[in-house]
Amino acid sequence: MKILQVVPSSGDSFYCENCVRDNALLRALVQAGANVVAVPLYLPQVRDRVTAVSDSPIFFGGINSYLQQKSGIFRRTPRWLDRFFDSRWMLRWAARRAGTVRASDLGSMTLSMLRGAEGNQAKELDRLLGWLETIGAGPQDVVHVSNPFLLGIGVAAKRRFGSQLVCSLQDEHTWIDAMHAHDAQDCWRVIAELGGEVDAFHAVSRYYGGLMQERLGFHASRLHVVHVGVDADAFDVSTLPYDPPVLGFLSRLAEPLGLGVLVDAFVALKRRPGLESLRLHLCGGATADDRRFLRELHRRVRGEGMDGDLEFFDDIEPSSRRAFLQGLTVLSVPSPEGTAFGTYILESLAAGVPVVQPNVGAFPELIEATGGGVVYEPNDAETLAATLGDLLLDRDRLAALGQSGRRSMETDFHARRMAERILEVYRGLGAETRPEPSPTGGTS
Numbered sequence: 316m317k318i319l320q321v322v323p324s325s326g327d328s329f330y331c332e333n334c335v336r337d338n339a340l341l342r343a344l345v346q347a348g349a350n351v352v353a354v355p356l357y358l359p360q361v362r363d364r365v366t367a368v369s370d371s372p373i374f375f376g377g378i379n380s381y382l383q384q385k386s387g388i389f390r391r392t393p394r395w396l397d398r399f400f401d402s403r404w405m406l407r408w409a410a411r412r413a414g415t416v417r418a419s420d421l422g423s424m425t426l427s428m429l430r431g432a433e434g435n436q437a438k439e440l441d442r443l444l445g446w447l448e449t450i451g452a453g454p455q456d457v458v459h460v461s462n463p464f465l466l467g468i469g470v471a472a473k474r475r476f477g478s479q480l481v482c483s484l485q486d487e488h489t490w491i492d493a494m495h496a497h498d499a500q501d502c503w504r505v506i507a508e509l510g511g512e513v514d515a516f517h518a519v520s521r522y523y524g525g526l527m528q529e530r531l532g533f534h535a536s537r538l539h540v541v542h543v544g545v546d547a548d549a550f551d552v553s554t555l556p557y558d559p560p561v562l563g564f565l566s567r568l569a570e571p572l573g574l575g576v577l578v579d580a581f582v583a584l585k586r587r588p589g590l591e592s593l594r595l596h597l598c599g600g601a602t603a604d605d606r607r608f609l610r611e612l613h614r615r616v617r618g619e620g621m622d623g624d625l626e627f628f629d630d631i632e633p634s635s636r637r638a639f640l641q642g643l644t645v646l647s648v649p650s651p652e653g654t655a656f657g658t659y660i661l662e663s664l665a666a667g668v669p670v671v672q673p674n675v676g677a678f679p680e681l682i683e684a685t686g687g688g689v690v691y692e693p694n695d696a697e698t699l700a701a702t703l704g705d706l707l708l709d710r711d712r713l714a715a716l717g718q719s720g721r722r723s724m725e726t727d728f729h730a731r732r733m734a735e736r737i738l739e740v741y742r743g744l745g746a747e748t749r750p751e752p753s754p755t756g757g758t759s
Contacts (some may be wrong), residue, residue, distance in 0.1 A: 329600035343734035422498025431467030520677035523655035544733030559592035573649035579696035664720030687720020
């Protein structure tokens, strides 16, 4: 079976759950002996490096794609000029720009990407498909796109190679809902239309599969829930330090992910008897848009006289994340609306660190499946502080939750198990007996 994985990058400036998932899946597929080619999009991936993508050129480079969206001139430029804008130093510069990750600014470009050969980035699509043919990577049995925004690419590849098309689903609704209303409406419509050519949707949780099935209207028979997995073997287990205890946050350091709620809970916890020495460790990186919010948080903590107990960890490279988690007693990412999954929960549990999460999104599903944490509601700082405080003062329960979570990472939530389940999805589509592509690019 020949597999093509289409994987975008956020530029590695902040903790991206989807990027962590894609890299873990690719690595596990390669280790399982699968014949997989990965195509990286938009920005360089310098962390979580995977052999399958390390030698591939970057397609739909963030600068070229943006310029082609804004001006017809750049839709006809020669390849030597495109190479300049696709150079790694230029793309790393682009990754630091806030607009590269701001949904409200990119609605029209998202729609253009979805339109594939009819979009403003058609030149980029032709280059990608041509490269696959040049290296002998096509035809593919399976084309697996990382998210629905890449369906313009996925459908074009399916038609060119006669492949089965798989599309992962993880938190795309938050991106679309942040767009201007007319762009969001158009995106949902176009994704639903393209979704008619998807052979299997891969959702990372039951919660999110149900949400996207309702929004896109596809039949339940095409939905496959496969939880994310992590390589638990790479994690050392935390001793759950208690002198002092350490509360941690691992995700993009942003207000929408509940960091303000956690800081308010931390301030309250420091006033609770027995927790006066509590420390707060934050890791996950940020965009330029998050800097003002972070400065305000720091001023708040400093105003309480607690800034000596707050520490930022800037390096989000995988080994650095693992070292960060080893130093924690408990982790919490109190995202107000929840998320489709919560890969940071798995990484925390792989290090034997229990989690405390709000009873929203996929969090209750994940904590029930792993036995590695506690859920609370309502999702406010007062309730979070009370829940965290009770757990931090019960060392036996802390240890039991950490051990339960770690065991689940070694079995059901290991990356190799994720790869096995995804391969089962591919085989269930009859991918190895796909029809041959016709000369016109459809199937015969």
